[in-house]
Amino acid sequence: MPARLVLPLRQHAGNLAKPAVAVGDLVFKGQLVAAAEGAISSAVHAPTSGRIVDFSEQPIPHYSGLTDWCLTLESDGEDAWTDLEAVDWRAADPDTLRRRIQAAGVVGLGGAVFPSHVKLRPHPDRKFRKLILNGAECEPFITCDDMLMRERAAGILRGAAIMMQLLGAGKCLVGIEDNKPQAIAAMEAAARSSGLNVEVVPVPTLYPGGGAKQLIRVLTGKEVPSHKFSTEFGVQCFNVATAWTLHRALEFGEPVISRIVTVTGSVRTPRNFEALLGTPVADLVAAAGGTLPETDHLVMGGPMMGVTLDSDRLPVVKAMNCIIAASPQLFPPKPPAMPCIRCARCAEVCPVDLQPQELYWFAKSDNFEKARVYNLFDCIECGCCDYVCPSRIPLVQYYRYAKSEIIALDKAKQAADLARERNEFRLARIEREKQERAAKHAQKAAGAKAETAGDDARKAAIAAAMERAKAQKAEVVPQNTGNLASSVEAEIAEIDARRAQAASAQEKQEV
Amino acid sequence: MLTAILVMVGLALALGAVLGYSALKFKVEGDPLVDKIDAILPQTQCGQCGYPGCKPYATAIAKGEADINQCPPGGDAGVHALADLLGVEYKPLNAEHGLPKPKSVAVIDENLCIGCTLCIQACPVDAILGAAKHMHTVIAAECTGCELCVAPCPVDCIAMVPIEESVSTWKWRYPVFEIKKEIAA
Numbered sequence: 001m002p003a004r005l006v007l008p009l010r011q012h013a014g015n016l017a018k019p020a021v022a023v024g025d026l027v028f029k030g031q032l033v034a035a036a037e038g039a040i041s042s043a044v045h046a047p048t049s050g051r052i053v054d055f056s057e058q059p060i061p062h063y064s065g066l067t068d069w070c071l072t073l074e075s076d077g078e079d080a081w082t083d084l085e086a087v088d089w090r091a092a093d094p095d096t097l098r099r100r101i102q103a104a105g106v107v108g109l110g111g112a113v114f115p116s117h118v119k120l121r122p123h124p125d126r127k128f129r130k131l132i133l134n135g136a137e138c139e140p141f142i143t144c145d146d147m148l149m150r151e152r153a154a155g156i157l158r159g160a161a162i163m164m165q166l167l168g169a170g171k172c173l174v175g176i177e178d179n180k181p182q183a184i185a186a187m188e189a190a191a192r193s194s195g196l197n198v199e200v201v202p203v204p205t206l207y208p209g210g211g212a213k214q215l216i217r218v219l220t221g222k223e224v225p226s227h228k229f230s231t232e233f234g235v236q237c238f239n240v241a242t243a244w245t246l247h248r249a250l251e252f253g254e255p256v257i258s259r260i261v262t263v264t265g266s267v268r269t270p271r272n273f274e275a276l277l278g279t280p281v282a283d284l285v286a287a288a289g290g291t292l293p294e295t296d297h298l299v300m301g302g303p304m305m306g307v308t309l310d311s312d313r314l315p316v317v318k319a320m321n322c323i324i325a326a327s328p329q330l331f332p333p334k335p336p337a338m339p340c341i342r343c344a345r346c347a348e349v350c351p352v353d354l355q356p357q358e359l360y361w362f363a364k365s366d367n368f369e370k371a372r373v374y375n376l377f378d379c380i381e382c383g384c385c386d387y388v389c390p391s392r393i394p395l396v397q398y399y400r401y402a403k404s405e406i407i408a409l410d411k412a413k414q415a416a417d418l419a420r421e422r423n424e425f426r427l428a429r430i431e432r433e434k435q436e437r438a439a440k441h442a443q444k445a446a447g448a449k450a451e452t453a454g455d456d457a458r459k460a461a462i463a464a465a466m467e468r469a470k471a472q473k474a475e476v477v478p479q480n481t482g483n484l485a486s487s488v489e490a491e492i493a494e495i496d497a498r499r500a501q502a503a504s505a506q507e508k509q510e511v
Numbered sequence: 512m513l514t515a516i517l518v519m520v521g522l523a524l525a526l527g528a529v530l531g532y533s534a535l536k537f538k539v540e541g542d543p544l545v546d547k548i549d550a551i552l553p554q555t556q557c558g559q560c561g562y563p564g565c566k567p568y569a570t571a572i573a574k575g576e577a578d579i580n581q582c583p584p585g586g587d588a589g590v591h592a593l594a595d596l597l598g599v600e601y602k603p604l605n606a607e608h609g610l611p612k613p614k615s616v617a618v619i620d621e622n623l624c625i626g627c628t629l630c631i632q633a634c635p636v637d638a639i640l641g642a643a644k645h646m647h648t649v650i651a652a653e654c655t656g657c658e659l660c661v662a663p664c665p666v667d668c669i670a671m672v673p674i675e676e677s678v679s680t681w682k683w684r685y686p687v688f689e690i691k692k693e694i695a696a
Binding site: 010016060062063064066068394397398400401403404405407408412415416417418419420422423424425426427 | 549552553554555556564565566635636637638653655676677678679680681682683684685686
């Protein structure tokens with residue numbers, strides 16, 4: 001039991017998991033520490049009980065050697081389980097089951113770590129016929145699936161039964177390489193006692209027979225075409241270890257917190273370990289008796305496609321099926337590459353029937369469009385072409401380079417399209433706003449005019465009222481001048497005349 | 512003789528009618544060349560080419576007013592693609608319009624932002640979110656790294672941060688080999 005476990009949040013293909021705990025939290029074994037984010041993502045759980053002490057970017061086992069977000073768990077030594085909840089999968093609704101599978105962190109343990117709940121969705125218009133369990137190891141040196149089948153055959157088949165129910169598959173084929181007689185015997189015995197429609201098929205031990213499409217081809221004779229999924233042909237393929245974790249996840253409620261790792265190469269006692277996720281690789285190597293003196297580096301995965309590990313402090317992750325201690329005797333350094341002589345031996349060995357020599361030319365000259373047309377993306381990077389090349393050209397490196405460049409270009413193209421759309425929308429919006437503003441101004445101007453027109457009417461009304469008032473005033477005769485005697489009236493007239501005379505005289509004087 | 516002339520005239524009229532009809536029926540809206548050029552441009556909308564966006568620059572190239580080497584974000588690959596499309600000679604990027612830089616995104620220092628909305632008005636792709644007197648922030652996924660928001664900011668709170676390589680954006684390198692000198696025996 002290691003004291004510190006480092007749990008990368010990206011142990012699966014797809015989106016980074018979202019942390020569900022904070023630094024300083026106490027967690028129990030099997031407790032969720034990071035939840036799946038989005039459809040293609042998976043959860044991460046605490047492999048033992050203890051305290052979360054750190055959340056930071058740390059180196060992870062990846063080709064790039066870059067860092068990624070990791071939670072660090074300090075074990076309290078109690079190894080106390082959280083409450084586990086099993087599911088009655090025979091009665092449960094498929095969507096609930098898929099959610100449970102995602103929440104339990106079940107991913108393809110063959111090495112691709114693709115979230116399993118996505119693969120357990122049957123094709124909408126195809127009837128499912130066959131489930132294939134992949135018991136052929138990915139690469140030479142690896143024996144973790146062999147070990148699992150020998151020890152836990154019954155559990156694997158119970159997982160297969162869940163998969164068959166979810167997919168509606170009538171038959172299950174288990175492909176096991178013919179160099180594993182004990183595993184074949186164990187699986188056959190389990191198949192007989194399980195009562196399922198399971199057939200164990202020994203397949204020739206020939207790299208890369210463990211590739212999903214390759215195994216499907218061997219077992220069913222069907223070749224899955226480029227850009228198509230095997231579900232369209234009524235076939236789905238899972239690793240045996242995935243079936244085992246699925247069985248634990250649903251029948252016991254145990255999430256994926258450990259996996260079987262082969263430790264081999266130049267170590268004293270090569271063997272398989274069931275290791276908690278997050279265990280430092282160094283601990284496993286030490287448990288295998290330590291490395292022999294000539295060891296110069298560690299490889300995660302197999303000798304053909306493996307990742308060279310920069311340090312032995314890196315944690316065990318769900319994708320880690322094997323650790324090989326490499327030495328110059330085991331893997332002699334490759335002599336320098338020579339020019340391609342177009343012998344086409346690579347084309348003879350390519351398991352996907354590509355034209356590796358053509359792809360090499362296109363990748364080397366950055367002719368990516370052409371490489372895409374020649375189905376570069378069907379390449380499984382198995383390294384067979386690399387291995388047989390008499391000029392020792394590192395072909396797979398060229399293909400990986402071209403693939404990642406093409407993916408980056410496609411992403412840039414998408415970003416540009418988004419930017420163009422947003423820019424056009426913005427210009428359209430500015431134009432629309434301008435028009436709206438102009439319309440508003442026009443409306444306001446029209447309103448103002450209407451107001452002035454109203455003013456005129458009001459003025460006219462006022463004028464009319466004043467007229468009326470004047471008329472009324474004129475009509476009204478002062479009271480004290482009414483009903484007077486004629487003599488008095490004559491007197492007033494005389495006074496008025498005098499006044500007028502005086503006024504006119506005054507005017508004359510003033511002039 | 513007369514029939515021959517009539518036949519020719521008749522043919523001319525018939526074909527003319529067909530051509531006239533198809534000219535109306537299959538009229539191409541907009542300039543297809545502009546769209547093709549625009550598809551090559553990186554859509555940063557940064558205006559470093561001297562035009563107010565990628566579409567205007569594309570239009571100017573199509574009209575022959577602008578050269579093909581004025582787009583630094585498009586880089587050398589962009590100039591090559593334009594040269595291929597237009598059938599002209601490749602030219603190295605014109606340094607007057609700037610040099611290619613690593614792809615960056617704008618980041619607003621949220622402690623300094625005063626909420627003036629000037630950057631929101633400057634952003635050509637509406638990638639800045641905020642309102643008057645409220646803090647603004649950049650939607651990183653939609654930022655094209657055009658730097659147009661940097662200049663208008665009155666408190667200089669916008670910085671261009673290069674996008675760091677992460678596990679999800681990491682690319683395989685072109686295989687290179689050390690050439691070792693053979694020691695003469």
